[in-house]
Amino acid sequence: MSTPPVPFSARLRAASQGAHAAAEGQHYVTALVAGHVDLAGYVDLVVQHHALYQALESAAEAMRDDPLAGPFVDDALTRLPALEADLTHLVGPDWARRSAPHAATLAYADRIRAVATTSPERFVAHHYTRYLGDLSGGRHIGRAVARRYGLSAQAGAAFYAFDRITRPKAYKDAYRARLDALPLDPAAEAALLEEVLLAYRHNTAVFAALARHVPEAVADADAGATEAVATEAVA
Template identity: 70%
Template sequence: MSPTSTLFSAELRAASAEAHQGAESQRYVCALVAGDLDRAGYAALVMQHHVIYEALEGAAEAMRHDPVAGPFVDDALTRLPALAADLEFLLGADWRRRIEPTPATVSYAGRLRAVGADSPERFVAHHYTRYLGDLSGGLHIGRSLARHHGLTGDAGAAFYRFDRITDPKAYKDAYRARLDDLPLDEAGRAALRDEVLVAYRHNTEVLAALSGLVPTAGAAA
């Protein structure tokens, strides 16, 4: 690589910076972090996450031995057991029949299943967008939720804890190094870059669909 070359991970970060900011500034996310949602309002997001990660982690199993996508599949990232525990805490033992995915969530999960079936580079785009976000801003969200809702131990916000990753920064650095070393031609890299924006669009649409749960000014949270 020449001294003036840009690392692929840096290209991805720059290309998605605006979309990332758009997702973080969604009304629902601001209310979530500020503690303005009641538990039902928070539980609605956990429901959407379960549907999304069920599709993502199903795709990960299909890609586990793929030469391009396989190196990114890591059981330390798996979120479904934590989401199930959070939903049981928040909704009760019958949580599975109470899940209500929004149309935006159904669309997102459908996209994850589609790329997980036949596009390793597009799968990596979704994997990168979700899990590196979880290991970055997601950790902050988890701390805010625990504080505002009195969630202690593993109850209610287990999704935001990665017990098998002791150093998130080192993990993210190693992950980005794998992105930089991906054996893709320019067409493959372009597909991955494009799909990162698709992933952010889907995520933003899911968050926007939950905005109606944010209390209006002067209303009780």
């Protein structure tokens, strides 16, 4: 009996697992979830998200009617209005004048703009990397920041609330089924995976820029723990 082929979504997830873990393991992320980042540090994350989703959702509009990319464009995922509401609550109505994205964020947004309206598979790569992350670990981060800063889905943490997606697991399963059904030749599959890995590297660079908000003692403790784990793994 022949072994059934591994679905594309499973191969994509396995191939990007290391890059995904590297992004999620950044000092800023662990400190944010643990409650060690002050409110200004959280606001800085929201500013970076706004720049990224402005690029991605502009590309989504351009790709809405594309035969390959269009089925992934779903208004239930749109984050930009929620981010603008969060920034208005956290910073004030003049938030755009009082905040700016970091260089790493600008590079990430520039990459999205450069490829996501000309390459359907690369658009899907960025869409997958961001939105499936939002519906997975992002929900955990949302609960953590709501507790830490006294925020809610209506005030300051709207980005993490997907009101039109009542069953996130079912939604993600259907999303992966769409990935599996993509009519990709080997070159297009390779391009999609390459772009996913690049997106994770950009995301890691953004978190590294945000690490300036991690208290020095916390960063040193994280580094010590990471070194201990690495030493144990080698031993």
